[in-house]
Amino acid sequence: MAKLGIFILTTAIWLLAIALSAGNAALPEGARYFTVVIDAGHGGEDPGAIVAGVREKDLDLAIALRLLSLAQGFPGLRVLLTRTSDRYVDLVERVRFAERVGAVLYLSIHANACSDPGVCGVETYVDNSRPPDDPSWALAQAVQWAVCAETGAPDRGVRTQRLYMRHTGLPAALVEVGYLTCPTERRKLLDPGYQERIAQGIFQGILDFLGL
Numbered sequence: 001m002a003k004l005g006i007f008i009l010t011t012a013i014w015l016l017a018i019a020l021s022a023g024n025a026a027l028p029e030g031a032r033y034f035t036v037v038i039d040a041g042h043g044g045e046d047p048g049a050i051v052a053g054v055r056e057k058d059l060d061l062a063i064a065l066r067l068l069s070l071a072q073g074f075p076g077l078r079v080l081l082t083r084t085s086d087r088y089v090d091l092v093e094r095v096r097f098a099e100r101v102g103a104v105l106y107l108s109i110h111a112n113a114c115s116d117p118g119v120c121g122v123e124t125y126v127d128n129s130r131p132p133d134d135p136s137w138a139l140a141q142a143v144q145w146a147v148c149a150e151t152g153a154p155d156r157g158v159r160t161q162r163l164y165m166r167h168t169g170l171p172a173a174l175v176e177v178g179y180l181t182c183p184t185e186r187r188k189l190l191d192p193g194y195q196e197r198i199a200q201g202i203f204q205g206i207l208d209f210l211g212l
């Protein structure tokens, strides 16, 4: 009898733990997993920034593909990419795709460039039409923190500008994983090990946001 009591108690604690670990994002009704859409910026005829022969679109895709393999086999999460090859996808179509597949969030991966080679580090953007209570800010902050923690890159913070993500109501953010114009950072961005750490950071930020 005592054994049964312990079993019931253990089961109750286990169920409570599951309920609590659901975190701040509720799983959609009937769904067994969260669907997350990851976007590799640019593609095809749009290379993004090109610095010292490095094309941003290739780096964006390499990181997105690493994130996809990190997520494979992770229970509770289904990651889909807007592109898996070097092709251009219309920007509004990217967020429409996320809506069609029932995604709970949309995250776009980019690399930055500017005229000052001394500017280095990570920034995450939210569209400037989003109100202060929009969950996109929490998503952006979670990704920003986790990528900086994982890579040790300078934290240039969460920022806002006009983005095509205004065409969806989904929580959405755009991470600029580093500056191609910063010579030391460009060397790191080309290193597969560093790309993996960026992917791990983004993945962790998504898990943190979803409370997984």
Ligand SMILES: [Zn+2]
Pocket (backbone or CB within 6 Å): 041, 042, 048, 049, 056, 110, 111
């Ligand atoms: Zn870009």
